[in-house]
Amino acid sequence: MGDEAAARWSPERVLELAPDAASAKAGRGQAAPAKWSDAGASARAVWGACQGSGKRPYQTTVETAGPAFRCTCPSRKFPCKHALGLLLLWADGQVPRAEEPGWVHPWLDERAARAERAEKKTDAPKDLEAAAKRAQERLARVTSGAAELRGWLADRVSAGFAAFERGGADELYTVASRMVDAQAPGLANGLRRAAALVGRDWPDRLLAELSLVYVLADAASRLESLPAGLADTVRTRLGFSVSNAQVLESGERVPDQWLVTGAIDEEQESLRSRRTWLRGKRSGRHALVLSFAPPGRPLDSSLPPGYVVAGELVFHPGAVPLRAVFDHREEPVAPESGPVGGTFAAALAEHAAALAADPWLDRWPVLVSDLRPARHGEGWALSDVDGAALPLVSSVDPWPLLALAAERPVTVAAEWTTAGLRPLSCWHRDGMVRL
Numbered sequence: 001m002g003d004e005a006a007a008r009w010s011p012e013r014v015l016e017l018a019p020d021a022a023s024a025k026a027g028r029g030q031a032a033p034a035k036w037s038d039a040g041a042s043a044r045a046v047w048g049a050c051q052g053s054g055k056r057p058y059q060t061t062v063e064t065a066g067p068a069f070r071c072t073c074p075s076r077k078f079p080c081k082h083a084l085g086l087l088l089l090w091a092d093g094q095v096p097r098a099e100e101p102g103w104v105h106p107w108l109d110e111r112a113a114r115a116e117r118a119e120k121k122t123d124a125p126k127d128l129e130a131a132a133k134r135a136q137e138r139l140a141r142v143t144s145g146a147a148e149l150r151g152w153l154a155d156r157v158s159a160g161f162a163a164f165e166r167g168g169a170d171e172l173y174t175v176a177s178r179m180v181d182a183q184a185p186g187l188a189n190g191l192r193r194a195a196a197l198v199g200r201d202w203p204d205r206l207l208a209e210l211s212l213v214y215v216l217a218d219a220a221s222r223l224e225s226l227p228a229g230l231a232d233t234v235r236t237r238l239g240f241s242v243s244n245a246q247v248l249e250s251g252e253r254v255p256d257q258w259l260v261t262g263a264i265d266e267e268q269e270s271l272r273s274r275r276t277w278l279r280g281k282r283s284g285r286h287a288l289v290l291s292f293a294p295p296g297r298p299l300d301s302s303l304p305p306g307y308v309v310a311g312e313l314v315f316h317p318g319a320v321p322l323r324a325v326f327d328h329r330e331e332p333v334a335p336e337s338g339p340v341g342g343t344f345a346a347a348l349a350e351h352a353a354a355l356a357a358d359p360w361l362d363r364w365p366v367l368v369s370d371l372r373p374a375r376h377g378e379g380w381a382l383s384d385v386d387g388a389a390l391p392l393v394s395s396v397d398p399w400p401l402l403a404l405a406a407e408r409p410v411t412v413a414a415e416w417t418t419a420g421l422r423p424l425s426c427w428h429r430d431g432m433v434r435l
Contacts, residue, residue, distance in 0.1 A: 007331050009064075013304045014087040016434075017067065019077050019296075023084065030085020033094055039086065040098025046090045047104045050082045060086050061104050063111060067301065070107055078298045138183050139223075142238055145182025146220035149175065153214045161203050169195040185239035187217060212360055230357070232317035237360050242316055244325050251314040252321060256280035258287065258309045259339055260332070261367055261413035262424025262434070265299065274299040277365045277413065277424065278309070278324075279339070286365045287313050287324040305413075305425050306432035307332035319357040338427035341369035341411050344388040351416060363415045370409040373402045382412065382421060393420040400435055404428045 018024035030050060037057065039048030045064060049057035058073040060082045069079040079087075089095050100108065152175060161168070172195035179188035190213035197206045219226065219234045226234060236242070258278040265274050271292055278287040291300035303309060311329025315321035347366040355361050374383040376391045380398040382405075383389040392398055404410055404426050411427040423435045 008093065009087065009091050010334070011088055011091045013301070013307075013332075014084060014091050016304050017079055017087070017298060017301050018084055019079075019298070023077055023079075023081055026081035027079075027084025027088060030081050031088035031092070032085075033089065036086065036089065038101065039089065039095045040101070041090055041095045042098065042100050044108050045100065045104060046086055046095055047101070048086050048089075048095070050085070052082075058082055059103055061107060062087055063108060066111075067298070068111060069298070076296060078296060138240075141182050142184045143221055145179055145184050146187065146217040146238075148182075149179065149187060149217045150214060150221075153210060153217070157207070157210065161206065164198055164206070169198040172198070183239070184220070186237045187213060187220075187239075190216065215359060227319075229317065229319040229321075233319040233358050233360070236316070236318060247316050247325055248314050248327055251316060251324075253312055253314050253327065254280060254283055254285055254287075254324075255312040256283050256285070256310075258311065258313065258329075259335070260303045260305050260307050260309065261339070261365065262305050262415075263303070264415070264422070264424055267295065270294065272297070272299055276303045276305075277415075278303070278313070279365070279367060280313075281308070286322060287315070288322045288365075289324060289326070302332070304332055305434050306334070306427075308335045309333075320354045320361060338411055338432065339367060339369075339413075341367035341413075343386055344368055344384045344390055345386060347416065363417045365413065366416050366421075367411070367413045369411040371405065371412050372409050373398070373405050382423075385409075390416065391420045393417070393422045396420075396422060400433070401426060404433060 015024050015027070018027060035050050036048045037051075040046075045061055047059070047061040049059050051057045052073060056072075058071055060069075060071040060073075060080075062069055062079070062083050067079075069083045071080050071082050073080055073082055075081065086095070164171075172191050176188040176191035176195070179185070179191065190209065194206055194209040194213065197209060216234065216237055219230075220238055223231050223234060258280055261277045261279050263274055263276040265272065267273075272295060274291045276289045276291070278289065279285070280287070289303060293299045309326075309329050309332050312327045313324040314327050316323040316325075344366075347364075347368060351361075351364040351366075354364060368382075368384055370385040371382045374381045374389050376389065379391060379394055380402070381389040381391045382401075392401075401410075401412070401423055405428070408429065412423050413425040415422045415424065426433050426435055
């Protein structure tokens, strides 16, 4: 066990872990010392026994570095209400430092051993010649599929979109399946997005989407002649992945104090994802950290919005490097004051420059101060000090933001997309609120 107990979190950071609002409420109900026995904390974990409806208390353990959770209760939620309640007690300073008991440290030791085995496996030497051959074979399939797609798109667009209203979407999905067979998931995804537009105020949007697919397919055949950064972007957009090990070995390194400006979760059938946006306090750089988890499992919550993390980010290669991974970092700390953002004009100019370098860029982070709500047709927009306004995405509930900005202007971190502005976080007189 380490010499010091793990640094306590804030209650807000604990509740960020809750899988839903009901779990957060139930967790608060478990945060009562009378419900717990044998509670303690070490450098690695927090643990305790909570009396439930059964004869034996539920044994709950939280590894803080992960975080990872273990509880003997029958709940299928991660973390369960007992883990949340225990962490809330710990955050409130009501869990003492203690030696890890016999039912805690074996699980922690096994997790550490698995992590060490995984690291050794990752670091094991690979058959570089075989890997290079497989990569070359895949590139040949992608190039062939892209050439087929270019020809099909040219013929289909030349014939006009009139026939697309009947069966056009099915046709696009069929071609997308061929791109999957060609190991070009990026092209397949673009065709699926185009298929979803058919019949929905669609001809101009469909043409724009198919144009981007065509440009990507064309660039696939000219990778060797493209500038290095653009070639990296094209590879990524086509679906060629870059491992974290490769990024850490050769990526651009930027040490800074990183403000976590916002995070957004998305859920698909077999995967949950979290986009976490950061902004360097000295460098002014934007960064995107991605995390993934299967349904029912917690996403990485070690980067809470509104906090500052000191560390070195390493950026994935590309014409507009955004995605990054931490090489090393310190514990998040709450800043003394809220951030100072720019104006919409500056944010849009920055976005235009990025879009010129990467035409497939589908979202851009913005941080703007002195914003007020404004009507925009039947919806809402945010207006800055210069009178410039950007509309909110129609699917966003505007009322929490409108309530926060009712008394005085606020600072907002958001994603800017073709559909509008998607607010993520808001700083106002009383602090920061995740939207």
